[in-house]
Amino acid sequence: MPDAPILAVRGVMTFYGAIQALHGVDLEVARGEIVTMIGANGAGKSTLLMTICGNPRARAGAVLLDGEDITGLPTYKIVQRGVAQVPEGRRIFSHMSVFENLQMGATIVDPAHFHHDLDRVFAMFPRLAERRDQRGGTLSGGEQQMLAIGRALMSRPRLLLLDEPSLGLAPLVVKQIFEAIGRIAREEGVTIFLVEQNAYHALRLADRGYVLVNGRVRLSGPGKELLANAEVRSAYLEGGHA
Amino acid sequence: MAYFSQQLINAVTLGAIYGLIAIGYTMVYGIIGMINFAHGEVFMIGAFISLIGFMICSTLGIGSAPVAIILVLFMSMVFTAVYGWSIERLAYRPLRGSFKLAPLISAIGVSIVLQNYVQLAQGARFKPGGRIVEGGFNLFTADGFDVRVSWLQIVIVIVTVVLMAGFSLMIARTPLGRKQRACEQDMKMASLLGVDVDRTISLTFVMGAALAAVAGMLFLMYYGIIDFFIGFLAGIKAFTAAVLGGIGSLPGAMLGGLLIGVIEVFWAGYFSSEYKDVAAFSILILVLIFRPSGLLGKPEIEKV
Ligand SMILES: Nc1ncnc2c1ncn2[C@@H]1O[C@H](COP(=O)(O)OP(=O)(O)O)[C@@H](O)[C@H]1O
Ligand SMILES: [Mg+2]
Numbered sequence: 001m002p003d004a005p006i007l008a009v010r011g012v013m014t015f016y017g018a019i020q021a022l023h024g025v026d027l028e029v030a031r032g033e034i035v036t037m038i039g040a041n042g043a044g045k046s047t048l049l050m051t052i053c054g055n056p057r058a059r060a061g062a063v064l065l066d067g068e069d070i071t072g073l074p075t076y077k078i079v080q081r082g083v084a085q086v087p088e089g090r091r092i093f094s095h096m097s098v099f100e101n102l103q104m105g106a107t108i109v110d111p112a113h114f115h116h117d118l119d120r121v122f123a124m125f126p127r128l129a130e131r132r133d134q135r136g137g138t139l140s141g142g143e144q145q146m147l148a149i150g151r152a153l154m155s156r157p158r159l160l161l162l163d164e165p166s167l168g169l170a171p172l173v174v175k176q177i178f179e180a181i182g183r184i185a186r187e188e189g190v191t192i193f194l195v196e197q198n199a200y201h202a203l204r205l206a207d208r209g210y211v212l213v214n215g216r217v218r219l220s221g222p223g224k225e226l227l228a229n230a231e232v233r234s235a236y237l238e239g240g241h242a
Numbered sequence: 243m244a245y246f247s248q249q250l251i252n253a254v255t256l257g258a259i260y261g262l263i264a265i266g267y268t269m270v271y272g273i274i275g276m277i278n279f280a281h282g283e284v285f286m287i288g289a290f291i292s293l294i295g296f297m298i299c300s301t302l303g304i305g306s307a308p309v310a311i312i313l314v315l316f317m318s319m320v321f322t323a324v325y326g327w328s329i330e331r332l333a334y335r336p337l338r339g340s341f342k343l344a345p346l347i348s349a350i351g352v353s354i355v356l357q358n359y360v361q362l363a364q365g366a367r368f369k370p371g372g373r374i375v376e377g378g379f380n381l382f383t384a385d386g387f388d389v390r391v392s393w394l395q396i397v398i399v400i401v402t403v404v405l406m407a408g409f410s411l412m413i414a415r416t417p418l419g420r421k422q423r424a425c426e427q428d429m430k431m432a433s434l435l436g437v438d439v440d441r442t443i444s445l446t447f448v449m450g451a452a453l454a455a456v457a458g459m460l461f462l463m464y465y466g467i468i469d470f471f472i473g474f475l476a477g478i479k480a481f482t483a484a485v486l487g488g489i490g491s492l493p494g495a496m497l498g499g500l501l502i503g504v505i506e507v508f509w510a511g512y513f514s515s516e517y518k519d520v521a522a523f524s525i526l527i528l529v530l531i532f533r534p535s536g537l538l539g540k541p542e543i544e545k546v
Contacts, residue, residue: 053434079436091431093424104424107417108436155436 004067006031006159006191007052011061014044014051021047023215024061029159034185034192036202036223038236039212045195046088048212049161053085054078065159080108084157088164090148094137098128101136101147105154113156121150124180142173149180159191160184166198174198178205199236203227211236244387249511250504251381255395255464257503258402262457263480264487264495265409266326266450272426272490273446274338279349280329282477283356284451288322288458289468290360293371296462307374311397311459318455325356326451330444353473360470368469372462398460405456406496409449413492422446426490475519479506482526488539497537 007029014022021044029035039045051058054075062071070078079085093101102121106114122129125146131139139147145165152160162181166174178201185192195212196202203209206223211232219226226232263285270278295314304310333348378392413419421442424432429439461476462468483502487494502522510518529536 055430055433074438075433076436076438079434085434087431087434091428091434093427093431095427096420096423100420103417103420104432104435104437107421151435 004064005029006066007193008064008067009048009052009061010064012048012051012058012063013060014047014056015059016047016056021215022051022058025212025215025217027210027217027220029191029193031158031191032185032189033208034182034194034206035208035210036206037193037195037210037212038197038199038202038226038232039195040235041197043212044215045212046163047215049085049087049163049193049195052078052161053083079155082156082158083161084152084155084159085161086145086148086152086163086165088167090144092136092139092144092147092151094135096136097133098136098139098147099132101151102128102154105151107155109154109156114154117154117156121153124153124183125150142169142177145169145173145177146180149177149184153184153188153190157190159193162192162194164196164198165194166196166201174201178202181205197236199232200227203232244382244384244389245511247381247389248387249507251389251391251395253504253507254500255398255503256507257483257500258398259457259460259464259499260476260480260483260502261496261499262402262405262453262460263476264483264499265406265492266454267481267484268487268489268492268495269422269446269450271484273422273443274334276334276342276345277349277481277489278329278334278447278450279346280333280353280356281450281454282473282475282480283353284322284325284329284473285454285458285461285476285480286360286468286470286473287325287356288318288451288455289462289472290364290369290458290470291318291321291455292459292462293369293468295459296372296374310374311463315456315459318459319452322451322455322458323448326447326449326454327444329451330447334447335440335443357470357473364470366470368467370467372459373466375463394463398464401456401460405453406492409453410492418442418445478526479519479522482522482529484536485526485534486529486536488536491536491538494536494538 005028009025009027012022012025013020025048037045050056052063054073058071062069065081065083093104102118106117127143128146128150131143136147165177169177181192182205184190194202203223203226209221209223209226210217211219219229266281267277292314295317296310299310299313329352333352334345337345337348375394375397378390381389381391413422421432421437424437425439425442433439479502480499483498484495486501487498505521505525506518509521
């Protein structure tokens with residue numbers, strides 16, 4: 001189905017045991033778009049991204065990739081279909097070198113592409129090239145975020161999911177990371193779905209945005225419009241932009 | 243001096259066999275954070291399959307020892323690997339995410355089942371066999387005592403060194419080894435990169451079992467006699483070796499195996515062979531109390 005959105009989430013409910021984290025979330029991401037979802041801590045953003053990747057699985061509703069239902073698939077099969085995630089907290093393999101982390105990123109890709117893809121990641125983040133043989137655990141927070149993004153790119157994703165890429169980073173580094181995300185969308189043609197608490201950068205970058213409150217979509221609209229919205233400004237922008 | 247050297251040669255041989263079994267414990271622990279309590283039985287089954295294999299070889303008239311060893315090794319590794327795979331599927335995977343002791347209990351159950359199954363199928367008596375590499379040579383003579391090295395001891399040490407080197411290389415360099423290390427650190431992240439975590443865990447059990455099969459064959463060839471109960475003692479000693487070396491660490495398993503071999507042989511050689519098993523168990527208890535992370539293990543790191 002060429003007209004279907006690359007990602008569609010329909011009425012998704014996710015539970016942790018008896019606790020319900022998502023109460024019927026609906027959203028769409030079209031091919032080539034940058035879409036963001038903002039929400040406070042505990043709103044269910046990470047749960048949503050993980051549900052898209054099948055862990056935890058949605059108890060009700062469906063996740064569609066190019067119109068195809070992927071709700072019941074195991075995580076690794078969803079990833080093989082072109083979905084990559086940069087998870088919350090980056091989850092670098094701290095005992096592995098930068099190079100090995102990138103090799104892990106290329107798990108599902110034909111090894112023939114490896115060196116070409118590696119060069120592209122190193123061109124995007126020259127810092128990673130300098131630290132190629134350093135252990136992942138010894139990198140700074142910003143470098144770890146670059147590595148997490150580079151690692152995701154090594155899988156040649158069509159859809160890149162990013163979970164709070166600005167978390168815990170200095171403002172200057174945040175700016176660099178968001179610039180890189182913009183380049184990935186424009187130059188590499190990767191569709192991006194980004195969740196953030198840092199609404200300012202995310203909404204400025206995004207074509208469209210959603211606001212998640214307590215596991216429900218509260219608002220949606222073009223990024224600039226949400227940025228101007230009074231509710232969004234008071235709840236998510238309070239002196240928060242830099 | 244001569245007596246000491248002889249004991250050392252024997253100790254290294256025994257330690258090599260324990261080391262091979264210990265790798266299975268340590269690899270499985272590394273990846274799922276649990277002890278495979280049926281692993282000793284996997285070793286025992288490897289020994290029995292080797293026994294059968296050698297009988298088949300002699301029935302077929304295969305007289306050359308190297309050919310017989312390679313055939314039996316292959317057969318034993320394949321069959322034992324199936325056992326390793328099944329143990330994971332039956333006793334571990336269904337209970338993943340259950341409370342921590344559940345899979346241990348089911349693995350002990352599997353271990354009892356395997357022991358009884360072999361006891362019924364093969365009988366409870368000692369079974370002789372596998373003595374196909376004979377002879378050796380005098381290394382030196384001192385104090386009127388011949389220090390001998392048997393060809394079999396050389397075979398055992400060479401097979402062990404080659405396998406351990408190959409395994410370490412595999413873990414450090416190959417994509418499969420990298421996936422195993424990734425799962426060890428963060429299974430969820432590994433799956434997010436497209437690693438089939440279940441399959442990687444299965445393969446880890448299979449590899450551990452295949453190494454235990456090699457150990458089983460070498461044990462049979464060395465002692466020339468086995469019964470259904472050998473897995474219990476050898477299993478606990480190899481487990482001790484893995485803990486002593488640092489559970490989760492591959493070089494640790496090898497070092498631990500060597501040390502347990504040395505302790506057991508010297509204890510028997512200088513004190514009393516009746517209490518040689520007590521020595522290994524005492525060490526297990528001491529290590530668990532004073533240095534639970536073992537000699538080469540990292541102190542408990544938090545799993546994400
Ligand atoms: N592993 C878990 N077990 C139980 N509850 C969880 C778990 N992870 C998240 N939650 C709960 O689900 C809700 C949504 O969490 P999360 O998706 O992490 O929100 P966000 O990423 O927006 O901060 C929160 O109430 C949180 O406490
Ligand atoms: Mg979160």
